[in-house]
Amino acid sequence: MPTRTARTAWNGSLAEGSGQVELSSSKVGTFDVSFPKRAADDADGTTSPEELIGAAHSSCYAMQLSALVGEAGGTVQSLEVSADVELRPDPAGGFRISGIALTVRGEVEGLDADGFTKAAQDAKDTCPVSKALTGTSITLDAALS
Numbered sequence: 039m040p041t042r043t044a045r046t047a048w049n050g051s052l053a054e055g056s057g058q059v060e061l062s063s064s065k066v067g068t069f070d071v072s073f074p075k076r077a078a079d080d081a082d083g084t085t086s087p088e089e090l091i092g093a094a095h096s097s098c099y100a101m102q103l104s105a106l107v108g109e110a111g112g113t114v115q116s117l118e119v120s121a122d123v124e125l126r127p128d129p130a131g132g133f134r135i136s137g138i139a140l141t142v143r144g145e146v147e148g149l150d151a152d153g154f155t156k157a158a159q160d161a162k163d164t165c166p167v168s169k170a171l172t173g174t175s176i177t178l179d180a181a182l183s
Contacts, residue, residue, distance in 0.1 A: 044090075046071065059085065076125070088123040088135065095167045096121040099140055102165035106157040112149035116183075117142060137175040143183045154182050 042064075048057035048071075056072040069085040076086040096119040104114045119142045128134035140162060146154055158180035162168055168176060 059090070086125075088125050091135070091167075091171075092121040092123045092138070095123070095138060095140070095165075095171070098165045098167040099142070099161055103142065103144070103158055103161035106161050106164075107144075107146055107149060107154070110149055110153055110157050112153065112157070113147045115145035115147060117144045118183075135171075135174050137177065138171065139177045139179070141179045143181055145183050151182055155180055 040063075043062040045060045045062050046057050047060075049055055052073050056070065058068050059071055060068045070083065071086060072084055075082055075084040076088070081089070099121070100117050100119045103117060103119075107114050119140065122139040122141075123135060124137045124139075125133055126136040142158055144154060144158075149157065158178060162176060162178045
């Protein structure tokens with residue numbers, strides 16, 4: 039399996055500096071980052087490590103759930119997945135990702151609500167990004183549309 043690479047160039051202090059994150063492997067984009075905007079309610083055109091983790095987690099989860107629905111005898115028509123990644127102060131100092139809330143709504147043929155819920159939970163537990171985030175609380179809200 040290939041290795042994927044992202045790169046960040048940063049200039050300045052935490053409070054006043056800024057940087058750019060480049061998705062080097064895919065070459066699909068370069069995105070601005072800054073700590074003040076990371077900690078603000080309005081991202082104002084910048085991304086953050088938390089948003090990038092959310093993108094990674096929601097896409098990985100959707101792929102894993104699609105595979106598990108197929109293994110259970112169902113067919114995915116569509117999945118809508120969001121991952122809300124929460125940054126909070128860490129009691130030990132600094133900050134930490136305190137939790138991730140996955141939400142999925144699916145249109146699936148061949149599985150009832152219980153079958154979909156089981157596949158959704160199994161996908162949460164087995165997608166590679168969930169595994170990488172062991173130690174972070176991950177919740178799931180799954181339902182058929």
